[in-house]
Amino acid sequence: MTAPDDVRLASRGGLSAAVTRPLGDLLAAGLVLIAVGWALSLQRKIGLDLYPQQFFAAMLFFTLPLAYLSLPARRGTVRSRVPWIDVALALVAMAAVGFVAVEYPRLVLMIFARPPEIWVPGLIIIALLLEALRRATGWALVLIIAVFLLYALFGDLFPGRLQGRPQSWQLLSGYMAVDSNGILGLPISVASTVVVAFILFGVLLGITGGSQFFTDAAMLAMGRFRGGSMKIAVLASGLFGSISGSAVANVVGTGVVTIPMIKRDGYPAHKAGAIEAVASTGGQLMPPVMGAAAFLMAEFLAVPYSEIVLAALVPAILYYVALFIQADLEAAKLGIRRVPASEIPRGRDVALGLHFVLAFAVLIYLLFWQRYQPERAALWAVLALCGTALLLGYKGQRPTIAALFGSIAKTGHSVLEILLISAASGIVIGVLNITGLSFNLTYALVQVGGGSAVMLLALSAIVCIILGMGLPTLGVYVLLAALVAPALIEVGIEPIAAHLYVLYFGMMSMITPPIALAAFAAASIAKAPAMATGWSAMRFGWSAYVIPVLFAFSPTLILIGGPTEIAFAVVTAGIGVWLVSSALAGYFARPLGLLQRVLFACAGLMALVPASAFPGAVLTDALGVALGAGLMLADALAARRHVAGEAAE
Template sequence: MADPNPVGSATAARPTWGIAADVLAALITLVAIAWALGLPRQLGYSFYPQQFLAAVLMLALPLAFLSLPARRGGARTHVPWYDLLAAAISFAALAWITFRYPQIVNVIFMRAPAAWIPGVVVILLLLEALRRATGWALVIIILVFLAYALFGDMVPGRLQGRAQNWQLLAGYMAVDSNGILGLPLNVAAVVIIAFILFGGLLAATGGSAFFTDAALLGMGRFRGGAMKIAVLASGLFGSISGSAVANVAGTGVITIPMIKRNGYPAHKAAAIEAVASTGGQLMPPVMGAAAFLMAEFLAIPYSSVVLAALVPAVLYYVALFIQADLEAAKLGISGVPKSEMPPRKPVLQGMHFLLAFVLLIWALFWLRWQPERAALLAAVSVVVTSLIFGYRGVRPNIRTLLGSVAGTGHVVVEIILISAGAGLVIGVLNVTGLSFNLTYALVQIGGGNMILLLALSALVCIVLGMGLPTLGVYVLLAALVAPALIEVGIEPIAAHLYVLYFGMMSMITPPIAMAAFAAASIARAPAMATGFAAMRFGWSAYVIPVLFVFSPTLLMIGAPMEVGLAIVTATVGVWLISAALAGYFTSRLTPAMRGLFILFGLMALVPAGAFPGAVYSDIAGVVGGVILMILDFRRSMKMKESESAGD
């Protein structure tokens, strides 16, 4: 994740292009805040929502060319003439669309130059900026879709589409609300910017340090404390970061060396950080920004998405936490040394940061505020309490706080570009009929067999998700795969969460497990060994989505008694399987015991409503699992008694 406070942290004089970039970045944040608060309407001005989105892109696209070098990974020390030219042209084209939108939108289908010329310019420059920000993967996918839109009539079979005139396509994609200026960009510009600002202010005021210190105090003294700290810290910040790889880079540089010093093998240290960071994208309330977009796609309240996603995400982290604990027990790893623990009193002085999260939840679920307004309330709380109380004796200055405004703009540029690119994909699906054709093809291939369709969909999700940021993964899969699952009768929210889970599993599934490989590079561990270890630690994310598809009780859909029973039995099942994979419960498990733990764990995991008679499977799994636990506990006690007698 980029530095959330590039202005406040600058010590040397900024070059002119750097100042221009900071101004553009600050304007992105300020424009988004003004729109979220409804200031234009309160001042008596009326705009199309697409004009606001075009204005945000008008600021973001030039900023990308000023801040991102043509060669990815290189340092930006100066801006060459061609980047200045690209920034100026992109600004001019989008300014034209912003201010002339009411006239342009009416002449799209007339193929008027006023629509298609700026459309061509914006599409080409957007793809180049996207390449600089995310690499070639997403750009190639978008180019394939655009090629399909132009030559879809040449595709044989069921996927044959309607070929589009290139001038009409350019104008439609750049101006219509189903193209670049569509739903993904709206969510990014309105909601995500507010949450990124909240996260940036939290980092600038010491809130991030407080939560890391609190995790260290809370978990550091227990066995495997470093591993548990990584799970907590990465889970907390992964939800907001919007990228599993960025989260690995941001928290992994701290947690992975700590885990290795604690005695874990390097590949396991990297694996658990990768799994914890990836899980942050599945954890409410933000879910790497996918939660907001999911609510829009499904036309349901945001709170419904949060409630549905909560239990699977908690089970994911319960499984990870149990494995961390049992791995530590098996390897004989104790807690973090006292010398590395922060003093308790200064950490407790940061408790005021919790108020922001209390206000966020209160505004979202009790006051029913829009997510962006709730995030802005939390951001104001962070600023006010940090100015009053500070953290560890330090209070932020005004320069630091103002720097966070520009810092937010810098951070969200990539998300804005991805969202605009996603709009191109959705536009092609709408204008060509590909969405319907692909849904039909998947259902036909599945042959009406639910298991086969789910397996095929999971494979497609993992393949399409490789190398893409969270928002790009979700938009692509929500448009391409989720409709096929809904078509065969799967609960819509279950279908969308299913594709999100398997899309995110591409981050830890070899051969292209980007989060796992990023963690491996930090840990200096073998990449493939880290990837396979990450799959083992993240096993629950491959199983739980299948379960909530067959029984939505795990999504808190159903009678309270059924939901409660499903949560309890699933927790027991997760515990049993995690113990089997760790090879340890209260003592090392024999191969036969590990097999029995997995068997009874799977039986307990299956919700009672998954199929007729599943309730008996639940009962057998829980009872059998409890008996296994008691037997292993008694065996462990006998071993300790015999060791004591031997001494």
């Protein structure tokens, strides 16, 4: 077998891991410390007056060399030495980005003059950024960004409304590297501040035992009920996912524990993987933390993050209610019982970790009541977490000071991919701005949809899922927020509903075949067929395909409207979710026949439609609730008679 290129290169020379590993840790710690310092405005306290773009360039100064020292050219390979070519690329990246960071106040005034001192480092930064992105995420996002760059260069060759203003390569490279609408723009702004702070919080939860506490709490709460293992997966993955913000990382982090437990209880392997994938993917929708895309959404919409959280709350709850109900009904249908008592932690042991809740209380209080910036609120939560963990520990163990300091470098390695995606996403936004493509594409989508909100929502859902295939959620959201959301807003959809809509459908690419990264990761852990796991995940996650359509037409589900309207919409939606979940599981109080399943599904879908979605929708709601209540009652009475008949025999 031929050795991979990286292995052959490394064997001929390069820096050993004994040198590059501490260098990498130093770079990783450096980018986190700079982000923390900026969030605390330390630069002002020491008298430095910097442009934000100089800070973002400083983040890239650490990020790009870290990528070349830690990521092999061929993904999936392991190298014992870093080839000299990668060391050289790391140094060139530092030189180019460092020059932009130091000279930014002068360079930003000369973008359109196109001097070599702008476009030369610009070309270097773009090329090295795209190569680092390829190493981190694969070819998909790199190819999409390359298409945008080609459009910027040759936009005049496109037909009709898609025709754009062509740009010279010198102007384009300088603009992307220096302008605030390019690489040093909004996406990296959010990633460098908010995302770094929250990932630090998540890493510290793992080091201090907080993640184990939440898993134990989920097991204690759900282990004594039928199908307890599936319910543990739903609860634990939702809690962990709301912090980490990465569907695949959630699957790997919690799935190694929950999937074998679910399989051992008797669930088919593909269903065990599917429910873990759906639960982990939904973590990006679950307040209070949500995923990195939610912070970017707040910046795009220019609203407080707390407003995004409130809007996302009811849809996220309905998502997990649907998943939880299906877990319960699947357990009833398959005759699966509770988790063995020996595996359930004792309540008094779990209670010793309640101090971890304090960190979340601090976070929520500062975000919602004190209106702190998200990154500052997260840093205060980090301080509370470290304090209580050092004082009280969990299960007799306390983190060492060395471990807490080690979390800084670990966080830097964890945010590397997000920072690369964010920086590269700035290229997309830059192309949209400099060529006029954003306006042209919005106009074209509205024309294709015929000005119809229904048609445009359907087209947008398809575009979102296709663009999302194989891409990380943050990259998906940036593309969709720039390309699709403006068209939805143009036909009258509430701006926050439009952005949540594209986030939902972009995120659902994680569990939608043919490329369903979260489902496939879960399938590999479950040792189940990948496609079977993907199709099963679509069934478990059905609500995420329906609920966004509902809040697009009636924003009562995202808490926009009068209190009575909102309460009515939430209650009827909850009933609708229960009915449709029963239809999909094929079980309510007993197994359902085909006709019953169809009736349950029809009643549920009618109940799901908000009363304000269209004139007369309140009657649809009432009919759905009434029909559903009748079906539930009839099935419960039939099940009781069946049990009584068996007892009499």
